[in-house]
Amino acid sequence: MMARRLPRDFFNRPALEVARDLLGMRLVRLENGQRLAGTIREVEAYGGEEDLGCHCRAGRTPRTRVMYGPPGHAYVYFTYGMHWMLNFVVDAEDSPAAVLIRAIAPLEGLDLIAARRSGQKPERWTDGPAKICQALNIDGSLNGADLCAPDAVLFVEEGEFIPDICVTRGPRVGLYSVPEPWKSIPWRFLVTGG
Numbered sequence: 001m002m003a004r005r006l007p008r009d010f011f012n013r014p015a016l017e018v019a020r021d022l023l024g025m026r027l028v029r030l031e032n033g034q035r036l037a038g039t040i041r042e043v044e045a046y047g048g049e050e051d052l053g054c055h056c057r058a059g060r061t062p063r064t065r066v067m068y069g070p071p072g073h074a075y076v077y078f079t080y081g082m083h084w085m086l087n088f089v090v091d092a093e094d095s096p097a098a099v100l101i102r103a104i105a106p107l108e109g110l111d112l113i114a115a116r117r118s119g120q121k122p123e124r125w126t127d128g129p130a131k132i133c134q135a136l137n138i139d140g141s142l143n144g145a146d147l148c149a150p151d152a153v154l155f156v157e158e159g160e161f162i163p164d165i166c167v168t169r170g171p172r173v174g175l176y177s178v179p180e181p182w183k184s185i186p187w188r189f190l191v192t193g194g
Contacts (some may be wrong), residue, residue, distance in 0.1 A: 011071035015045035038104030065098035083130035166193035
């Protein structure tokens with residue numbers, strides 16, 4: 001029996017709450033009838049136009065349009081001219097916020113994940129946001145995808161509860177030119193125990 005998919009109400013909350021609660025949940029990608037899945041182990045929260053680390057700091061643009069839409073959709077963007085990154089749109093519509101999925105522990109579809117991450121040790125298959133997208137074949141075609149639709153090919157299922165003692169908070173990664181306090185604010189959540 002498959003676990004229950006997370007409903008839209010789960011995503012319709014502030015980014016920090018959703019980010020913390022995503023730890024231990026299962027990210028699922030359906031591809032040609034096959035399930036590729038892993039437990040979410042690391043995330044980062046991004047909270048609206050006032051968050052200078054967030055893409056929405058410049059307001060609504062063609063790139064960020066999906067972040068202003070309803071919660072529970074994928075925000076997939078291309079970065080550094082080579083990598084796709086997966087985020088979940090959270091909070092209320094017109095309150096742009098998202099959670100970046102930074103790492104998962106692979107559980108299902110391991111043969112296909114291994115083939116896509118050829119030459120890498122299993123512990124390095126999905127320990128970064130671009131690696132997740134490569135392993136699960138997530139690209140711009142999934143930007144705006146409804147994670148809560150009955151026929152979704154990308155969604156999140158209930159998983160394991162991660163107690164606070166097993167979670168480390170710290171600054172978000174790669175915000176080199178972002179001013180304080182946004183550069184160092186502890187909006188990254190990482191499972192470090194359990």
